[in-house]
Amino acid sequence: MSKYNLRILVIAVLISCIGILSIYSSNYRKEGQLLQDIYKRQIFWVALGLFLFFLVSNLNYRRLWDWTYFLYAFALLLLILVFGLGIIRLGAQRWLRFGWLNFQPSELAKLALVIYLARYFSKSSEEDISSGAHNLGIVRALFIPFAFIAVPAAFIVEQPDLGSAILVMLIFIAMLYLTGIKLRYIALLILAGCLLVPVLWSLLKDYQRDRILVFLNPNIDPLGAGYTVIQSKIAIGSGALFGKGWLSGTQSQLRFLPESHTDFIFATFAEEWGFFGSTVLIFLYYLLIRYGFSIAQGTSERFGKLLATGISVMLGIQICINIAMNMGLAPIVGIPLPLMSYGGSSVFITYIALGILVNINKTRTVF
């Protein structure tokens, strides 16, 4: 069973390398030493991420059970800190600056919430073995965990980072579904969400509304968000079968494509490596998620099972939304592509999550 561990590591490193190559390619023609050297920083992030991966994979995941509320409180504290600083600096704020490191607390919050949900639902069923999660009443199945999710999600929306907030809710729904609570509760949650749409719509910031409208019709704002979608589609489409070749993508290098090294790195990659490259990349991502689910399926211990599922779902949803957004199938919500997009926080959290996954697999084989 430990074959998955090595495979996960190999795939993660492979995707990271592809990411570094694409970051290098997207910026090497841009003026400014800072942008040109950005790939070096990414190499540093990945190296540090690997270190964290080994550290976490050798740390019994059962300890996370004890640390759950501490982690939750820590993530919430960081979110509140960002919120507070945002008020002081009179503007949007997603980052906390620790010296040379810009950390994005919403990344940590995602993982902390997955761990929290895993613990919550494994505890509920262990206390009362006779009845599993499917016998939980609506308060314990839905309201309590929802309250714990909604507070950090509200702070994330306020940052404003709509994408991460939606992601958190999707992870929540997916995990509710997997814990086996009654389907009608989930239906109720989704129904309530739909009813709240008009209210939420009025709470959104102007540019967030623009982005959703643009997703429905890219031509309404061709200079802003719509421009990105159109250019990203052109980038992917013009790659054709084998792509234009590394360092030869015109869309990203001639600056047609904004954010070419962060949210739209997939388009940068697809333009240069074509259908062939992108299918391989998507397949690699698929394998990663599949291994995650396989580990979850093979674990009988409930906390580990839910944790592995949650992590796989978290990564899977991020990957799917980001790639779909690159192809104009989803609104532009600012979710990075795990392992590929430039950015320290995303790389760290992804590697930590994979480390936990590997550890669950390891620990299980001991039994």
Place this chain on the structure above:
Amino acid sequence: MRFKIIRIFFALIFISLGLTIFNFCLLRSSVYRTLSKRNCIRLMPQEGSRGRILDRRGEVIAGNKLCYDLLIMAQDKEDIDRTLDAVSRVLGKSPAQLRASLRTNFIAAFAPVVIARDIERRQAIALEEMKSEFDNIIVQPRPVRLYLSDNLACHLLGYLNEIDHWRLTKLEEYGYQTKDVVGFGGVEEKYDYYMRPEKGGFQIEVDHRGRFIRVLGFRPPVEGKDINLTIDLRIQKIVETHLRDRPGSVVIMDPSTGEIIAMASWPNFDPAVFLKQNNSLIGNLFNDPKAPLINRAISGVYPLGSVFKLVVATAALETSKINLTKTFFCPGFLRVGRREFKCWNNHGAQNLMAAITHSCDVFFYNTGLSTGPQALHDYALRFGFSKATGIDLPYESVGQVPSPMRRRLSRQGRWYDGDTANFSIGQGDLLVTPLQVARMTAVFANGGRLVRPYIVMSVQGRDISVSQRQSVPTKLKQWILDYVAKSMREVVRDPSGTGNVLSSAGVEVAGKTGTVQVPRGLSHGWFSGFFPYQHPKYVISVFLEHGGSGQASCQLARHIIEDMVKEGLL
């Protein structure tokens, strides 16, 4: 079961992603290839106009006008050479010059390149006619700043220029980009965020020759917000007329609210120079030793001279070191230690009111010595010295107030009684800005409040004075303030007072003069006062750099007040 469903769900999503890729890269790739190869999407930016700057009555100080830019689509090499040759004949510039600006202004293949900015109307029409022959020419109207009269209020407005690297790094998060035009100095900088327009434009599809096919989308530009200053343009004009050719500054402020009614500084500059991108003139402004870009009223720090005696008098009365009947005899000098400190005249016996009226130095040497330097320092701070006033203009200086403690901390040696004597008449290490002096004077006129001066009254018609008006009570005794104010009135009313020239100004003025000896050149001259005496409406602080004496500043204040009375502005 549910587990399986989720796994299948993800598998399906990944398959559909792969199918979409298949669709993009194989089925429709030729469409996207041509779009990408031809760069068929063009952005035609349309700039909105920057918010105007108006005075308190709505009169325009800086507005906008339309100018024309010549842009060229830079996709086809041969076409460009031909076009540039033709364009150079119209503009009267050499093709090499145009080619150079093409290179420097090039952004990306899809965006037109600016070849010449602010071309004449005649040329714009001629070029527009050439469009039928050269389809890559674009003549684009663009709103630019229009300054309604030369140099008027230039230090308050600031100037506009392309964003520099330092500002860009700070403002990038707020949506600023390279080549944006932003304000430097004055309200243009402080309120840039409100006044800056939001870019809009067309996105158009063109064919391989660069000919227009269709509009893909349009986003209208958003205009910047107008700003109303607290300045009264009529008074500002009077002040600037009289200050002309004399280095220094004048501040007129409402003592009860802190509204700046007029603020001028000489030498000044023409902000339009920066719009014309005339590099030699801009260089001159920066290298001029007279520093015309500096707003002396808020950024210049100077010794205060005898005007500081108002603070000394208040401090001495508050700490009960003297009373109103206390007299000192002035023989024209006072011996402190081994040094003789001179007075500018033999005043004989002087009490406080007479000493302020005649600006007797000996009286204040004695008063200062008995009050002590630490108390003088503390009261100077209560009057707002050595602190920024908090005015909503950038680059404000704080000045400094000396004290024995500071002297020791900065290791500049001991504090002697001679230093206290110098300090009591505002000489020595005391440095203040003219705006701080106006604020100090206002304390005597408004019943003891230290106001925060401000210059922007409303943004896009929305009155912001509630948040702008802030004042701190100085907690000084009202009878002391009244007494000092009465003495200030005597300075002007008494025929032997140092500010007597102001008695003919047509309104009851109260104030204090100051002359500061400087190591080199003529003395600096100060006058700071308020009027009308009974119901103070304005505080005026006049500072003349090497102006000769306080008399010169008094004269200037008289001319300004006379003109204000003449135009019925009181």
